[in-house]
Amino acid sequence: MIFNSIQFVIFFIVVTSVYFSLPHKYRWLLLLLSSCYFYMAFVPIYILILGFTIVVDYFAGILIEDAKGKRRKLYLVMSLVANVGVLAVFKYWNFIAENFGFLSTSLGWGASLPYLSILLPIGLSFHTFQAMSYTIEVYRGHQQAERHFGIYSLYVMFYPQLVAGPIERPQNLLHQFRENHPFDFERVSEGLREMLWGFVKKLVIADRLSLYVDAVYNNPDQHNGPTFILATVFFAIQIYCDFSGYSNIAIGAAKVMGFKLMTNFNRPYFARNISEFWKRWHISLSTWFKDYLYISLGGNKVSIPRWYFNLFFVFLISGLWHGANWTFIIWGALNGFYLVFALVTQNLRNKMNKLTGLTRVPFIYKTVQILLTFILTCFAWIFFRANSLQDATFIIKKMAGFKGPVWYENPSMLLYSFGAVLLLFIAESKQEYFRGSISLINNKHWLVRMAVYSILIIIILLVGVFDGGQFIYFQF
Amino acid sequence: MKDNSKKNAYSRFFTRLLVLVLFVGVLDFTAGSILRYFYFKQQSGLLYRTTYALEKTAEDVLILGSSRANHHYIPEEFEKKLGLSSYNAGRDGQFIFYHYAVLQSVLKRYIPKMVILDFTSSDLRDDSRGYERLSSLYPYYKNHPELRGVAELKGPFEKFKLWSSIYPYNSSIFTIAVGNAEFNKKRTEDIKGFVPLRKEWNRPLETDSLQEALKIDSLKLYYFESFIKDCAERKVKLYIVNSPTFRKFSFPDPYIALAKNIAATYQVPFWDYYQDPAFLKNEGKLFSDATHLNGKGAVFFSGVLINRIQAEKDVIGSNETK
Numbered sequence: 001m002i003f004n005s006i007q008f009v010i011f012f013i014v015v016t017s018v019y020f021s022l023p024h025k026y027r028w029l030l031l032l033l034s035s036c037y038f039y040m041a042f043v044p045i046y047i048l049i050l051g052f053t054i055v056v057d058y059f060a061g062i063l064i065e066d067a068k069g070k071r072r073k074l075y076l077v078m079s080l081v082a083n084v085g086v087l088a089v090f091k092y093w094n095f096i097a098e099n100f101g102f103l104s105t106s107l108g109w110g111a112s113l114p115y116l117s118i119l120l121p122i123g124l125s126f127h128t129f130q131a132m133s134y135t136i137e138v139y140r141g142h143q144q145a146e147r148h149f150g151i152y153s154l155y156v157m158f159y160p161q162l163v164a165g166p167i168e169r170p171q172n173l174l175h176q177f178r179e180n181h182p183f184d185f186e187r188v189s190e191g192l193r194e195m196l197w198g199f200v201k202k203l204v205i206a207d208r209l210s211l212y213v214d215a216v217y218n219n220p221d222q223h224n225g226p227t228f229i230l231a232t233v234f235f236a237i238q239i240y241c242d243f244s245g246y247s248n249i250a251i252g253a254a255k256v257m258g259f260k261l262m263t264n265f266n267r268p269y270f271a272r273n274i275s276e277f278w279k280r281w282h283i284s285l286s287t288w289f290k291d292y293l294y295i296s297l298g299g300n301k302v303s304i305p306r307w308y309f310n311l312f313f314v315f316l317i318s319g320l321w322h323g324a325n326w327t328f329i330i331w332g333a334l335n336g337f338y339l340v341f342a343l344v345t346q347n348l349r350n351k352m353n354k355l356t357g358l359t360r361v362p363f364i365y366k367t368v369q370i371l372l373t374f375i376l377t378c379f380a381w382i383f384f385r386a387n388s389l390q391d392a393t394f395i396i397k398k399m400a401g402f403k404g405p406v407w408y409e410n411p412s413m414l415l416y417s418f419g420a421v422l423l424l425f426i427a428e429s430k431q432e433y434f435r436g437s438i439s440l441i442n443n444k445h446w447l448v449r450m451a452v453y454s455i456l457i458i459i460i461l462l463v464g465v466f467d468g469g470q471f472i473y474f475q476f
Numbered sequence: 477m478k479d480n481s482k483k484n485a486y487s488r489f490f491t492r493l494l495v496l497v498l499f500v501g502v503l504d505f506t507a508g509s510i511l512r513y514f515y516f517k518q519q520s521g522l523l524y525r526t527t528y529a530l531e532k533t534a535e536d537v538l539i540l541g542s543s544r545a546n547h548h549y550i551p552e553e554f555e556k557k558l559g560l561s562s563y564n565a566g567r568d569g570q571f572i573f574y575h576y577a578v579l580q581s582v583l584k585r586y587i588p589k590m591v592i593l594d595f596t597s598s599d600l601r602d603d604s605r606g607y608e609r610l611s612s613l614y615p616y617y618k619n620h621p622e623l624r625g626v627a628e629l630k631g632p633f634e635k636f637k638l639w640s641s642i643y644p645y646n647s648s649i650f651t652i653a654v655g656n657a658e659f660n661k662k663r664t665e666d667i668k669g670f671v672p673l674r675k676e677w678n679r680p681l682e683t684d685s686l687q688e689a690l691k692i693d694s695l696k697l698y699y700f701e702s703f704i705k706d707c708a709e710r711k712v713k714l715y716i717v718n719s720p721t722f723r724k725f726s727f728p729d730p731y732i733a734l735a736k737n738i739a740a741t742y743q744v745p746f747w748d749y750y751q752d753p754a755f756l757k758n759e760g761k762l763f764s765d766a767t768h769l770n771g772k773g774a775v776f777f778s779g780v781l782i783n784r785i786q787a788e789k790d791v792i793g794s795n796e797t798k
Contacts, residue, residue, distance in 0.1 A: 006633040185485040189492070412650035446492065454499035458507060461642040462649060467608060 001041035003249045004202050011038065012253060015159075019257055024180040028154055031177075031257075035159035039122075042163075046121035049086060050157065056082045057131045058152045061138045065145035072139060079135040083128050091120055095324030123163030125321055129288055131156050134170045136292055143170040151177050158259075160250040164243070166264040166284035173259070181258020191255030193441065193453070197427075198248030200456050203464035205420040206241035209234040211465065212417055213385065215409065220391050224404035228382075228395045235385045236378050237421055240268065243282070269377075270432045272369035274338040277377060285321070289314050308343065312336035322384070327392060331383040338376055416463055423459075508641020511652060515615050515645060518655035522567075523615075523648065525669055529565035530581040530616055530623075536560035538582065539669070540575040541594025543568040548719045548769050549592065551668035553778040558785065560589060564669030571606035572599040576699045577613055577623040583710055584622055590713045592781075595746075597731035599700055602693040607631075614644035629695065672771035677760035683724040690730040700735070704742045715785065718748045719777060720755035722763040747784065749777070 001007050015034045019027055040047050060079035064072050088096075097113035104111045134155065137143035146152040155174050161167075216223050216231035223231075247264035254261045264284050271277035278286050290299075297310040312333070319332015342349075358365045386392035408414045430437075440452045518524040529538075537560045539549040545566025554562040565578055575593060582588065598605040610630040613620075617627050617638055628634050637643050645652065654660050665671065707714040716739050718732055732748060739746035749755065755762055755773070762773030769777055 006636070183482060183485050183489075185488050188489060412647075412654075415650050416647065447495075450492065450496050450499050453496055454503050457500050458503050458642065461504065461640055461646065462507070463647055466637070466646065 001038055003246060004199065004207075007041070016256055020183050028150055028177050031159070032150055032154045032157065035154065035157040035162060038159040039157065039162060042122045043119060046119075049090065049121050049124070050127060053083055053086055053128060053131050054153050054156050057135050057156070058146070058149055060135050061145035061152070062147065064135060064138050076135055076139040080132060083132050087124060087128050089116070090118060090124055092320075092324045126165045126167055127156050127162060129167050129285070129321075130161075130165075133167070133288060133292065134174075137170050143174070146170075146174055158254070160253040160259075161261055164246050164250070165282075166247060166250065166262045167288050168261060168284070172262060176259050179258075184258070187258065188256050191252045191257075194252030194255060195249050196252075196453060196456055197441075198245045198250075198252060199460060199464075201241040201245030201248060201424070203460050203466065205424050206238045206245055207465035208416050208420045208463070209238040209241075212408075212413060213238055216407070217385050217387065217391070217395075220386075220394055220398075223398070223407055225399045225402040226404060227407040228399050229402075230406055232378050232382055232385070232395075232399075234417060234421075236269070236374070236381050237424060239381065239384070240265070241424060267428045267432050269374055270370060270428065271373050272366060273373055274335065274342060274376060277373055278335070278339075285318070289318055293317065308340045311339050311343075315339065326389050327383045327386055330389065330392070331380050334380040334383065338380075419463070505641050508643075508645065511642065511645040511649070512615070514652050514656050515648070518652065520660055520665060521651070521655040523612075523651055523655055525565070525666060526567060526612060527616075529563070529567075529578050529669070530620065531585075533563050533565065533582055533588075534561075534586060535563040536589040537562035537592070538588045538590070539564045539566055539592045539594070540578060541566045541592075542570055542596055542598070544596060544719050544768060545592075545594035546669070546671055547673050547764070548594065548774050548777055549781070550670050550672075550774055550778040552670075553775070553782060557779075557782045562668060564666075566594060566669070567612070569605075569609045570612070571596065572696050572699045572703065573606050573610055573626045573629055574613065575599075576703050577626040579703060579706060580622040580626075581616075581620055583706065583712075587710050588712055590715070590785075591707055592715045592717055593703065595716050595718050595732070595735050597729055600692055600696050600731045600734060602691040602696075606693075606696060611644075611646065614638060614646075615648075617644060626699070670774070672774060673764035673768055675764045675770060677722055677763035677765055677770075679760060679766075681722060681724055681756060681760070682766065683726060685726040687727040688730060690734065692731075692734070701738060701742075704738070704744055708742060708744075714744050716744055716746045717781065718746070718750045720749045720752050720762075720769060720773070722756065722760050722766045724756070725751065745788070747781070749780075754780070 001011060011034070015030070019030055022030055036047060039050065057079055060075050060082075063075040064079075067075060093116050097115050101112045103109075134143065134146075134152075138145050146155065151174065154177055155168075155170060156162075158168075158173070213231050213235045216227055217235070220228075244265035251261045251264070262284050264282060266280040266283065268277050268280035271280050294310055294314045297313065298306060299310065300307045302310065313336070315332045315336030316329065317332070319329045319335070322328040322331070353359045353365070358368065382395055383389075383392045386395060406414075430439075440448060443449050443452070515523060516527065518527070535551075537551070537554050537558065539545050539551065539562070543566065546564060546568060547566075549564050549566070551562035551564050554560060567574060579591070607630055610627055613623055613627040617624060624635075627638075704714060704716075716735065718735075729750070732750060736746045736748070755769075755777070762769055762776060764770040764773075
């Protein structure tokens, strides 16, 4: 059941209505059962995998808390091995087998690993990481082990963020399941507003742009450089609106029921450097890697070369987290390289800025920084979106050639796409730079707010893409 | 006290929700009515051609099918050589469901003498093609009960979405605007529905060596057979034609074989030009791309087809005389 479906809207209305009509003590059960139903609407059998990790981590949490000395670490490692093992089998096995086969053939070993004919369980990387954050936090003593199996299961399975995050931490979410959340008009309205904006981002912007992006990236041999440049810029906007739209709907749905999920995006394309970009993009994953991998590797409290290695390695793993394909690994590596390169050249760039006097005109300086960051991000997105490494290199070569007119199936295809980009640009610029000025969507007069909501709904009906299908990040 | 504030919160919420529904309802009705007015005011263009096919056709010969029908059959050639008025009602990206819906709307008004259905594998294959663009029938949903069943095939919730007055015109606003623009009224985009393609295909003949397994969409099969049966019931002479492509196939297409068998069961001619060497020998000069003939190709193909229809008519005629 995807968020941009009528089935979900019906599901949400029914679950929320029952939720508020039930006494507090039964609400966790309703949320757990509805989350099971939500997950089973994809591929029912995969709930067993989820169940396996839930059971393992539930007992691991208790054992870690109750144990002393080396045993604590042992239980943590066992839990992590079980979680990473599930990921390795279901997400990475065929990738490993394919690359082992290639290596084996190249070296003349003649050995091979069997391929598994399995589908990737939806959102596996998300709920596995959320489950891992629980056992790590219990081990670190930041979180008490949850003794209520139902509440713990709900922590992993809470339907708004089950399949694509935000990847929560136990300190933020677990206690919320024990708290009573009465119906609060302001909070419910805020939640619904956030959901509405999420639907606009997904249906009006992301899915609209995907029509162009898919047509170009799925047929690379038929397109030229300028077309690839436009498709890549569109993809940058598409993936942002697709994923942040999902997060808006997830955060909004949870908020309606009284749960506060962490912010996942903060207008990333206004970032002035790659480091800032990663503080604004998929924040729940970036902070996960920072808290549990980067800091464990020593973070920046090590020698400079080791610090650079830590940064690069974390981004390489982040790429692999996204998908079992070299395109994702290269994408991660590129982002790691950008960060290391920025650190290495920091002094040189400062000198150059002084020399050119660019910093004396802050508006131009900021604009150049934002544009450069966007270009670098777009370049990395080529690898993320391309169907293979060969396609990615072909596309880059074509871009460098920069020959021929921009392709479009019909003029309205481009008009709708540019309209969608403009809508996002206006909305995000307003939030980024003109927060204090008159707001329409948060206007103090409720009739104005109603008019804005109505217009957004009309925009969805008028130009929304209703057959857009899955959210991109579900595949991870 | 607590209960009162809870009740107040609920009543405040539902009052606001009601106001929102009213706002949306009024805006939806107003914008939908404007779009409807301008949609049906069009006198040319793609959308107008659908309106014409569904509501205005009175021709003796109707050509139905996907883009391959629309770009391959020249009604004027049929009129000149067969002496029968003709219209090309083919539409890009449409398959058997759409063709069936057009046929139903036509049969409700009059009985054409001849229908040519251009067949493609997607008319039977189990894929999403055929369902995707059924929304092009939505502007006619309210006034054409005969096509509602087909239009609703797009999804289980379509009939509810169609409560909205705007939804039938989703993503059509620019096309409607262009359709009403002065410059569009002046340009000749189609000739009796036929839209010629101008390009020439310069690539070598490709060989498709994939052997496709037969995976039938039972709904498509049902509507394909219903199309044939409805023509037979109303005594409409039906020809099913598989027009040429600029591709070689190592294996026979199982959908064509199936369609041929079905046509044979109902004693309907099925003429297959898919691999016709007459069209493959000209190095793509007759094609605009690998699956579509260009204007020159359409003239040649229409001529070939008309000769065959005439020859068949002569045989029937001579048999009837005997």
